[in-house]
Amino acid sequence: MGVCVQVKLLGIMMNKIERVTDVSFALDDGTGRINVNRWWVLCSLVNETSDTNEMAIVQNGMYVTIRGSLKGFQGKRQVVAYSVRPVIDFNEVTLHYLECIHVHLDNTRPKANTVIGTVTPNQNDIKGFQTPLTNPIPGMKFSDNEIQKRVLDVFMEPASLVREQGLHIDEVIRRLRFATEEYHLKSLSCRDAISYHNDLGHIYSTIDDFHFKSAMNG
Structure with a gap:
């Protein structure tokens, strides 16, 4: 049975493909890569003009931020995006990599066995x-x-x-x-x-x- 969670991601857009029904691309932040879909039907439900322009602005090689749903099914994961924006303030990129380092260290460093209560x-x-x-x-x-x-x-x-x-x-x-x-x-x-x-x-x-x-x- 699939799982779905809300996520915010940052990375470089790669392999962008525009189709009649959707736009697909890969998002790569240097630590990994994940496939992303932006469905046009979602655009029309929210704001057709602004969302269509949104996908026209972002191109391969650009840093983008994505908000959407992370879906997993049969061991495969992908993101269905409802917002794709180019990164304007590159402090966001620096912050992202600092968070990656923090999470990596938090997951790899041994945990203290102190019991508070x-x-x-x-x-x-x-x-x-x-x-x-x-x-x-x-x-x-x-x-x-x-x-x-x-x-x-x-x-x-x-x-x-x-x-x-x-x-x-x-x-x-x-x-x-x-x-x-x-x-x-x-x-x-x-x-x-x-x-x-x-x-x-x-x-x-x-x-x-x-x-x-x-x-x-x-």
Whole structure:
């Protein structure tokens, strides 16, 4: 059975082919390559003129940013794009490669085996999404990675996944403050973590720029 998640990608457009029904091309960022399709039927549903011009502007060899759905079926992955834009600020390219390095190091460096605490699930309370994931240690502060993990955990909770409009940023902050009162978690750090996950495609905005929903199926 296929899986579909919302993603934001950056790379160089290659092998662009225009057809009556769609435009296909490969996106390569130096770490890998993936096939992308931009269907004209999606253009006509949103804004036919601007989206047609959008695909005429981007050409092979250009850096582009893509928003769309990552679909996997029978071991093959491709992106169905609903937005393709040329990169204008090349700081985005630098940021992208810094994020690639960060993710690579995070996946390859050995993880510490320190256990902060344990969880006792409340089996009788289906609204237990505000229950702390670990028992806090007074005076201890979170690292950036820990804050990012806890923010993503909030979006991955069952009560959050079923909400069509997702969660408001302020609600995410309230939940984390409730669960980690003694960790001095600042709202700015929480907002930075939300931006981090949005940039990587872990979450996506829904009804406005303040509501976000997990792009994963949990």
